[in-house]
Amino acid sequence: MKFxxxxxxxxxxxxxxxxxxxxxxxxxPDMSFLEMLDGLNQRxxxxxxxxxxxxxxxxxxxxxxxxxxxxxxxxxxxRGVTTCQLYMRRxxxxxxxxxxxxxxxxxxxxxxxxxxxxxxxxxxxxxxYISVNTGGAVDGNTLLIGKEEAETAMDAASxxxxxxxxxxxxxxxxxxxxxxxxxxxxxxxxxxxERTRRVMAMVRAMExxxxxxxxxxxxxxxxxxxxxxxxxxxxLNREYLRASIMGTRIxxxxxxxxxxxx
Amino acid sequence: xxxxDPQVPPGPLEMKWDRRRFSGQLVSPANKRRIKIIxxxxxxxxxxxxxxxxxxGYQVECFCFHxxxxxxxxxxxxxxxxxxxxxxxxxxxxxxxFYDTIKGGDFRSREANVYRLAQISTxxxxxxxxxGVPFAREYGGQLANRSFGGxxxxxxxxxxxxxxxxxxxxxxxxxxxxxxxGQVTMRPRTEMLDVIVADGHARGIVIRxxxxxxxxxxxxxxxxxxxxGYSNVYYLSTNAxxxxxxxxxRAWKQGAAFANPSFTQIHPTAxxxxxxxxxxxxxxxESLRNxxxxxxxxxxxxxxxxxxxxxxxxxxxxxxxxxxxxNLVPRDVASRAVKSICDxxxxxxPGGQGVYLDFSDVIRQQGIDVVRERYxxxxxxxxxxxxxxxxxxxxxxxxxxxxxxxxLWVDYNLMSTIPGLFVIGxxxxxxxxxxxxxxxxxxxxxxxxxxxxxYTIGHYLAMxxxxxxxxxxxxxxxxxxxxxxxxxxxxxxxxxxxxxxxFHRALGKILWDHCGMSRCAAGLRGALEVIPVLxxxxxxxxxxxxxxxxxxxxxxxxxxxxxxxEFAELMCHDALHREESCGAHFREEYQTEEGEPQRDDERxxxxxxxxxxxxxxxxxxxxxxxxxxxQPTTRSYx
Numbered sequence: 001m002k003f004x005x006x007x008x009x010x011x012x013x014x015x016x017x018x019x020x021x022x023x024x025x026x027x028x029p030d031m032s033f034l035e036m037l038d039g040l041n042q043r044x045x046x047x048x049x050x051x052x053x054x055x056x057x058x059x060x061x062x063x064x065x066x067x068x069x070x071x072x073x074x075x076x077x078x079r080g081v082t083t084c085q086l087y088m089r090r091x092x093x094x095x096x097x098x099x100x101x102x103x104x105x106x107x108x109x110x111x112x113x114x115x116x117x118x119x120x121x122x123x124x125x126x127x128x129y130i131s132v133n134t135g136g137a138v139d140g141n142t143l144l145i146g147k148e149e150a151e152t153a154m155d156a157a158s159x160x161x162x163x164x165x166x167x168x169x170x171x172x173x174x175x176x177x178x179x180x181x182x183x184x185x186x187x188x189x190x191x192x193x194e195r196t197r198r199v200m201a202m203v204r205a206m207e208x209x210x211x212x213x214x215x216x217x218x219x220x221x222x223x224x225x226x227x228x229x230x231x232x233x234x235x236l237n238r239e240y241l242r243a244s245i246m247g248t249r250i251x252x253x254x255x256x257x258x259x260x261x262x
Numbered sequence: 263x264x265x266x267d268p269q270v271p272p273g274p275l276e277m278k279w280d281r282r283r284f285s286g287q288l289v290s291p292a293n294k295r296r297i298k299i300i301x302x303x304x305x306x307x308x309x310x311x312x313x314x315x316x317x318x319g320y321q322v323e324c325f326c327f328h329x330x331x332x333x334x335x336x337x338x339x340x341x342x343x344x345x346x347x348x349x350x351x352x353x354x355x356x357x358x359x360f361y362d363t364i365k366g367g368d369f370r371s372r373e374a375n376v377y378r379l380a381q382i383s384t385x386x387x388x389x390x391x392x393x394g395v396p397f398a399r400e401y402g403g404q405l406a407n408r409s410f411g412g413x414x415x416x417x418x419x420x421x422x423x424x425x426x427x428x429x430x431x432x433x434x435x436x437x438x439x440x441x442x443x444g445q446v447t448m449r450p451r452t453e454m455l456d457v458i459v460a461d462g463h464a465r466g467i468v469i470r471x472x473x474x475x476x477x478x479x480x481x482x483x484x485x486x487x488x489x490x491g492y493s494n495v496y497y498l499s500t501n502a503x504x505x506x507x508x509x510x511x512r513a514w515k516q517g518a519a520f521a522n523p524s525f526t527q528i529h530p531t532a533x534x535x536x537x538x539x540x541x542x543x544x545x546x547x548e549s550l551r552n553x554x555x556x557x558x559x560x561x562x563x564x565x566x567x568x569x570x571x572x573x574x575x576x577x578x579x580x581x582x583x584x585x586x587x588x589n590l591v592p593r594d595v596a597s598r599a600v601k602s603i604c605d606x607x608x609x610x611x612p613g614g615q616g617v618y619l620d621f622s623d624v625i626r627q628q629g630i631d632v633v634r635e636r637y638x639x640x641x642x643x644x645x646x647x648x649x650x651x652x653x654x655x656x657x658x659x660x661x662x663x664x665x666x667x668x669x670l671w672v673d674y675n676l677m678s679t680i681p682g683l684f685v686i687g688x689x690x691x692x693x694x695x696x697x698x699x700x701x702x703x704x705x706x707x708x709x710x711x712x713x714x715x716x717y718t719i720g721h722y723l724a725m726x727x728x729x730x731x732x733x734x735x736x737x738x739x740x741x742x743x744x745x746x747x748x749x750x751x752x753x754x755x756x757x758x759x760x761x762x763x764x765f766h767r768a769l770g771k772i773l774w775d776h777c778g779m780s781r782c783a784a785g786l787r788g789a790l791e792v793i794p795v796l797x798x799x800x801x802x803x804x805x806x807x808x809x810x811x812x813x814x815x816x817x818x819x820x821x822x823x824x825x826x827x828e829f830a831e832l833m834c835h836d837a838l839h840r841e842e843s844c845g846a847h848f849r850e851e852y853q854t855e856e857g858e859p860q861r862d863d864e865r866x867x868x869x870x871x872x873x874x875x876x877x878x879x880x881x882x883x884x885x886x887x888x889x890x891x892x893q894p895t896t897r898s899y900x
Contacts, residue, residue, distance in 0.1 A: 012812075030536040030649070038541055038763075045816060046759045050807050053815055055329065057502040059542045062427055063333040081646065089649055110473055111813045118450065121330050125442045129435035130394045134314040134712050137385070137392035141349065144403030153396040154421060157428060161332055190394050 001027040001088060004096040005040065007052055013108050019098070029089035033076065034059065034066065036088055053112040059084040061225060064160035067167070068113055069100040074164035074223045082162065082225040102163055104172035106210045117163050119209040120177060127201035128181045130190050143189050153187035156180045158226040165220035165228075171212030176220035178206050179236035180228045186239050196246050199239040264519050264873045266885045269673040270374040275891050279378045282674065283717055287724035294319035297723055298482040298730060300467055302454045302509055304331030306426075306704060307687025308488030309433035310711030316440030318716060323480060324437070324446050325469060327453045327504060327818075332434045335490055335502040336707060339426025340547050342410055342418035343390075343704040345383040350407055354415040356380045361892060362413055363702060366592065367667070367695020368845035368861060369894040370522070370869070372887065374674055375692050382709040387419055389712055393432040397421055410549070410701045418701045423547065423639055429704055433711070453818060454509045455745045457485065457516045457683065460737035464683035465730060468741045470749075472818065475811040477745055479738040481730040483723055484682045486715065487513060488707075491666035491688040493526060495826045495833070496778070497770025499663035500532055500545040506822040507829045510670050510689050514832075518678040519871035519883060521671035521691035523829070524837035527698055527846050528779050530596035532662035533647055534616035543662035544647055546640055548700050551589045553633065554619040554657070556580050556600070562608045568618055568656050579603055579617075587899040594697050594779075594846045595899055597661040601779045602857070604660070616658035625653065661779060665703060667694040667846065668836070671871040671885070675718035676710060679871075681726065684719055686710035691869065696845025749810045751801070752820050758803040762820035765800045765827065769793070773830055777837050782850040786838040790831060797827040832872060832880055839882060842866045856900075863894055 002025040010017025027036050034056050041051035057065040066083040070076035076086045091097065099113065107115040145153075159180035166174050182199050185191030191198070214233060221230045271281045289297065297320050301312040304326040312324040328334065346359040360380040364371055387405070391397065397419050398406040410418035421428035440446040451472040458466040458479060466481030492507035493499035514520045531550055532543040557576045564571060580599055581588045591599075600617050603609060610616050625633050630653060634641070641652045648658075669691040670678050676692070678685050687707040694702065731738065772792055776785035800823070808814045843852045843859030844866070852860040869885040 028537055028539060031539050032541070032647075035539045035541050039539060041816075042761050042763060045761045045805060045807055048759075048805075048807070051816055053813060057328065057333055057504050058335060058338045059503060060338055060544050062424060063328075063335070063337050063502060064330075065328070065333055085643075085646060087646065087649070114813070117329055121332075121438070121448075121450075124435065125438040127442075129439040130392065131439050132392045132436075133317055134310075134389060134436070134716070135385075137388035140347075140387045140391035140397070141404050143391060145399050146403050147399050147401050150396055150399040153394075154398075154428075157396050157421075157431065158424065160427070161330065184396065185394050188394050188396065190392055 001029060001091070001093045003027060003091065003094070006096060006098045007113070008100045009052070009112055010109050012111060017109070027088050029087070031088045032059070032084060033070070033086040033088065034084050053114045055114050056084055061085045062160060064162035067102050067115065067162060067164070069102065069167055071098050074102065074167040075225055079222070080225060080227055082160070102167035104166045104211070106172065106174070107163060107166065119211070120161055120163060120174070122209060123174065123178060123202055123205045124181065126205035127194070127198040128185070130185060130194065145188060149187055153184050156184040156187065156228065156232050159228050160226055162225065164223045164225065166211065168219040168223040169212065169215070170217070170219070171215050173214045174206050174209070174211040175214040175233050175236065176224065176228060176230065178202050179232040182239055183232040183235045186235065195239060196243040199236070199243045200247060203240055264517070264679045264871070264883050266519065266671065266679070266871055266883050267673060268372060268885055269675055270372070271674070275373065275377045278374050279381060286717060286721035289720050289724045291319055295321070297321065298323065299484050299486060299719065300325070300480060300482040301486045301488060302467065303334065303488035303490060303687070303689070304434070304437065305334035305336035305488060305490055305687060306430055306433055306707030307689070307711040308334070308486070309430065309437045310708050311486055311488060311686060311715050312446050313433060313436035313440045314712055314716045315719070316443070316445030319445070322440070322446040323449065323482065325449045325452045325454060327451065327472060329450055331437060331448060331450060332431065334430065335505055336430045336704070337427045338502065339704055340423045340545070341549065342408065342420035342425045342701045343386070343429065344410070344417050344701045345387045345419060345705065346380055346417060347384050347387060349405060350416045352415045354417050358415065359383060359417065363693070363699060364695065364892060365895070365897065366699040367697055368897055369695065369863070369867070369889065370844055370887065371693055371695030372869070373889060373891055378714070379693050379706060379709050382713045383705050385713060386705060386708045390429060390432050390708070393436055395421065395428050395432040413699070426704060429708065433708070454489070455512060455821070456741045457513045457680070458731070458738050458741045459516050459680060460731050460735060463681045463726065466738060468745045470745070473813050475809070475814065477742055479733045479742055481733055481735070481738060483728070483730055484684065484719055486684045486686060486719070487670070487689050488687045488711065489689045491669070492829065493663040493666055495769070495830055496663040496773050497767050498535060498540060498543050500529060500543050503542060506825065508822050508825045510685070511825045511829050513670060513678065513680070513683060515874050516680065517874070518680045518683055518685075519671040519873055520668070520832060521869050521871045522668040522696070522836065523872065524777060524833045524840070525667035525696050525846055526663055527593060527665040527667060528597040528661045529664035530593055530600055530661050531619065531659045533644065534611055534658050534660035536612060536648070544643070545662065545664065546644065546657070546659065548593070550619060550637060550640060551596070553624040553636070554589065554621050555623060556589055556617050556619055558603050558608045558610060558617050562606070568610070568620070584899050591899045592697065593700070594848070598779050598848055600659070600661055611658045616660045618656035619659045620656035621652065622656070663778070665698055667691065667696060667698055671869065675721065676715050677718070677722065682722065684715055686715050696847055748824070749817070749821065752804070752806050752817060752824065753810045755801060755804050755806060759805045760803045762804055762806065762816065762823045765796060765804060766823045768796055769827055769830055772796070773833065777834050780848045780850050781837045783838060786834045789834045790838070793827065793830050793834070800824065800827055835880055836870055836872065840866055840870065858898070858900070861896070867894070
């Protein structure tokens with residue numbers, strides 16, 4: 001197969017980028033999209049040119065490293081897969097394929113197709129955890145969790161943190177990501193004690209990082225490689241509303257919590 | 263000269279870990295605040311260790327080469343995690359998990375370590391549940407189990423097909439908490455390129471910032487390596503593309519013994535390579551062998567499509583050779599059988615690299631819906647990659663390097679032969695002997711990180727309390743210079759325009775042919791002759807574009823390939839010296855008439871720990887394995 005690739009090249013965060021066109025031939029339909037780019041890079045290296053920087057690691061759709069906008073769609077034309085799981089047989093021979101990085105203010109470009117997604121980690125650090133110490137946990141079966149709750153929590157927890165939802169959204173909103181993380185823990189009894197603080201802190205962090213707001217257009221769900229549903233955004237909104245109301249009812253700390261005087 | 267003292271506490275097996283915890287010195291809370299620990303790697307072992315150490319009050323500095331600590335390769339584990347909970351009341355116990363693991367490892371692991379692993383296994387599940395890991399549950403709300411990897415009890419806990427990701431997200435979230443608290447400083451996109459050793463103790467590391475290319479020395483009271491395995495030495499493996507041996511290999515060159523480097527697990531059920539472009543092999547869950555039957559045409563010249571071949575002209579070779587276990591024999595046995603069939607020229611698919619894994623019988627007996635429910639996602643993945651529908655034509659599978667049992671030698675406290683350098687998870691050699699059982703790697707990574715290292719490192723820190731050396735200490739400067747010199751050499755090499763990948767592929771083929779699933783003295787000697795030649799060509803001809811002072815993925819990769827090219831020799835030395843067949847290490851000279859491996863406990867019941875010698879072949883040291891509590895038996899699956 002033969003293709004014409006239009007690839008975004010940019011040497012650094014503050015440099016001007018632009019599309020460069022590369023013809024590729026000798027592409028086998030059994031190649032993955034990234035293997036096709038590997039082939040191009042091998043050719044560029046031998047020709048003394050700088051290869052195209054792009055992110056990849058597990059190449060089986062779980063680590064969330066790969067991050068290409070292909071013909072305008074994050075992770076490309078096939079639904080429910082990451083770029084690394086996309087195969088060339090999916091494309092028409094002779095096609096021109098445009099490849100861009102995730103584009104969002106909160107994801108600055110490092111080089112070519114590689115962006116900085118640490119903003120997602122900082123949202124997690126703001127509250128995406130259950131604060132329990134190692135050791136001394138009670139037996140796992142002490143907490144009975146109904147199959148349905150467990151499965152719903154698992155649906156949310158499937159998020160691989162790739163950021164495609166942000167790249168697909170015209171507002172570059174991270175709502176689906178935050179919704180998945182908040183819902184996963186809010187569904188489970190272990191996550192309940194901190195649910196109020198968690199959702200407030202994570203939403204604040206999301207806003208701080210410069211992600212836009214949700215426009216309810218569901219592009220995020222359409223490109224999510226793990227089919228994370230926008231229903232979780234509704235759950236996030238409920239959690240947020242609940243926390244807003246509950247938050248005002250938290251009593252001010254008293255110096256003598258038990259009313260004791262000495 | 264390296265001394266191998268395993269530091270196993272005396273007394274009955276069940277008491278050893280308790281005794282060690284009691285005899286270990288503690289660090290006072292006030293002192294913990296003043297102690298800095300470096301953790302390299304954020305997979306299950308690294309993330310769980312860094313978060314637990316942070317929670318204990320140490321200052322932790324944590325490094326990973328990914329953009330986020332959540333992406334480490336532990337994330338790709340599919341199947342599950344073992345624990346001796348005996349929730350199913352089917353006869354499981356700590357002793358049974360211990361025995362299965364030590365027997366599965368073909369009696370080449372340390373009894374005390376394996377027993378401790380089995381003891382801790384139950385705590386791991388509780389800890390993960392507390393962190394919010396959404397394990398599969400039964401309708402009544404209890405934790406669900408499945409049977410995995412050919413054992414007779416159901417002790418595997420799982421989260422659909424992504425147990426690794428969920429366990430890692432649990433450890434990562436604990437890490438996030440400690441980062442938020444300021445106990446852990448996280449440094450993503452950094453790669454460790456050397457260990458700083460001063461006065462015989464590990465005192466820090468040299469890292470390269472992968473965005474700016476800047477090198478820097480970081481010093482601490484102790485260093486923990488959780489840098490994973492090196493299956494990528496074979497070029498094609500199921501590992502993520504970033505997995506490498508660099509951290510452990512550079513530590514080896516600074517004096518840490520490397521144990522059993524040739525013990526590498528080849529997983530039987532991966533999707534076969536489709537062509538030269540192939541960058542990685544995709545694993546299909548081992549559970550497929552529960553219902554699928556492996557076969558090849560009886561006649562090598564049979565080129566009919568599989569559905570046209572009548573049963574009488576099919577060779578169900580695992581069922582034929584191992585009537586008792588059939589298609590469910592352990593990984594090493596299955597992989598070898600597939601390879602020998604393909605070596606006979608009876609393989610199917612491109613290049614004859616593959617055998618059929620056929621579900622037509624179970625589809626006929628139980629219906630397509632049952633199969634779809636059990637394996638639907640795997641069939642979908644297979645179709646996406648190969649374009650074939652496995653409900654209609656049999657899958658094709660071929661073995662792929664998957665896990666490395668070998669690693670840096672550690673004592674019972676998980677400390678290497680360099681005091682102050684601790685090694686956890688797949689990076690150490692400790693618990694799996696010559697072969698790892700399914701669903702045991704996640705267990706070991708988390709046992710090391712959450713529960714073992716945080717205790718044992720405290721004892722070291724209490725005993726050896728010296729402040730970190732300055733970042734411009736002569737040992738730190740020397741390490742920086744070593745790293746600089748090597749990077750400079752790579753960037754300046756602009757020889758005959760051969761890419762690092764082409765050398766990597768060539769090295770992988772040498773190892774796959776001679777130090778893979780089966781090995782022989784002649785082949786290994788041949789490999790030891792050609793690897794140095796390939797390495798010389800690499801340094802002469804490799805081309806690395808760009809400079810060292812910028813984001814340069816090709817430079818990172820070339821550096822890892824350069825280390826693989828040296829490390830491969832160590833693997834071959836190890837495989838050559840071990841004149842027996844055990845677990846994943848199969849020496850063609852040592853087999854029975856039926857082709858089964860012959861272990862030699864008289865001569866080889868030891869851990870082979872290799873010491874680096876500059877300009878010379880590595881020196882062998884032996885840690886004898888004394889089996890006090892179990893009697894080594896012959897693994898037979900016939």
